Amino acid sequence: MFNKSGGALPIVLCLVASLANAQSVTPSVSNILRYGNGERGTAGFSQPFTYFENLTDVRLNVQPSVTVGFRLLVDDPPEIGERFQGFKRRFIEYRDENFMLRAGNFNELFGRGLALNLFENRGLAYDSWMDGVKAQYQSSSVSATIIGGTLDFRDSVIITRHERYSIRGANVELKPVKGIVVGTSFIETKGTLPQFVGSKEIAAEIPEVYSAVRFGPFHGFIGYAHKWTNVVTDTVSQKGYGIYGSLSYNGKGFGITAEYKDYRFDIRDPFDRGASERATRMLPLQNPPIVQKEHNYTLLTRAIHQIDFSDEVGLQVEGFYSPSSSTTLNVNASVASRHHYYDYNTASFSFAERKRDNSLLPSLERQLSPYWEFFAEGEHYYEERSAIRIGFARRANVLYNDFTGAQFSHTQQATIIPLQIQHGLTEAYSVIVHSEHEFAYDSYNSSNEHFYTQMLTIIVTRSPDFSFSARYEHTTDTADPSGRRDWFVGEIGYTFGQSHTTTVSYGRERGGQVCSNGVCQYQLPFEGVRFTLRSII
DSSP states (O other), X not given: OOSSHXXXXXXXXXXXXXHHTSTTEEEXXXXXXXXXXXXXXXXXOOEEXXXXXXXXEEEEEETTTEEEEEEEEEESSOSSSOOEEEEEEEEEEEEOSSEEEEEEEEOEEETTSSSEEEOEEGGGTEEOOEEEEEEEEEOSSEEEEEEEEEEEEEEOSSSOEEEEEEEEEEEEEEOSSTTEEEEEEEEEEEEEEEOSSSEXXXXXXXXXXXXXXXXXXXXXXXXXXEEEEEETTTTEEEEEEEEEEEEEEEETTEEEEEEEEEEESSOOOHHHHTOTTOTTSOOTTOXXXXXXXXXXXXXXXXXXXXXXXXXXXXXXXXXXXXXXXXXXXXXXXXXXXXXXEEEEETTXXXXXXXXXXXXXXXXXXXXXXXXXXXXXXXXXXXXXTEEEEEEEEEEEEEEOOTTTOGGGOEEEEEEEEEEEEEEEOSSSEEEEEEEEEEEEEETTOSSOSEEEEEEEEEEEEETTTEEEEEEEEEEOOTTOTTSOSEEEEEEEEEEETTTEXXXXXXXXXXXXXXXXXXXXXXXXXXXXXXXXXXXXX
């Protein structure tokens, strides 16, 4: 293993070149180079910032059933996360009709992620891939997976933390009859979690059972996972569980899906709830469904609610209707809250939990920190390459202050209206005009509780090689952390050789909290130039 990519790169290139000449080897290479130079930070605290990232993924398919792969990564420095230079991924995999064996790095998902969901999100510097061995057998009636290895998890989302886990696990799925799947998983892990002073050792077990059914237009899933955590250094044990279920129906031109979550992996009082170093919280190797819509519109991706997988119950219903082949209507509604109440005793400086009888369902009571959202969107194609889309979103979030009560609780509300017109000018040229309007309220905004934000984006493309975009954003919020009220970014993209795409952008970017798959991070405003080169060979 190499610590610096400078010594590894020539060897890698020689290896790829020599294997590419072998008739039994089919190589594939993808490369992403990212560079940025400018300033990053909030008003009065901005400072020069430069990042350089190069990610090279190589796969060598040795016929007929062996694949060798590795990732050469240079984050020196990265835009988000920690510096790294060297091999970030490497694996060898054998696969035949029913059996697969992989040694090295891998991701994995058991069921819907209640017990195990290992994934990567480069944009949030989140990476929970394991390093070890995975064996899998699949047939028409049974699927079985065994994993073992380590997880070197660096949590840069909340605060830079380095956690280490040793993981053993197995999953079995049976298909007794057509349309029915019954599955069970078991995860055993030992971990070292850093604290403000020293670290804590834990041992955890997570058994899981689930079932999926499919009968004609009906699809259903129900899963349950129990989590037992023993904090070895404190001789403290904690039990929790999570439930997820979904039911959908798809007919001709319409469909509806309902989802439910009840996550009680580690319910704690307000003193312990926000402690990032809490050893009994949901582990990073878990990540169940969020039961909340993930949006493509920019202003809606700046989430006002961060999911608490350790203490949250919620519902989501989504449906679509297509009156014709050119028109589609979508509707989504979701609601979530905490499970129980907490009463603060000012004399003893402690909280008493007051259990809620109907805690299996979410509530809009302010004391339970509720979140709700309604979203509707219509899309109509009036030509083959021309369409109009319009949406409406209304959402509200309350972060209840258990110490002082409702008077000092944080309330956020927003109404967002996105509009997009896509028009094909000629066979080669097309233009997209995208506008988003947000009417927001924030009770913690001391300057102006009510404010308005508008974003306008224009994209011109010439198929298949050229694109230009300009994005302008303006807000009446005088308390924005960046100290600004408007931002502008221009970007040019060009594809050459059919395998390489480069983009260059310059301007000011607002930043804000961005969430994906329940992982949230506040990204600082950036002003300067960005360069990206993507290659697939």
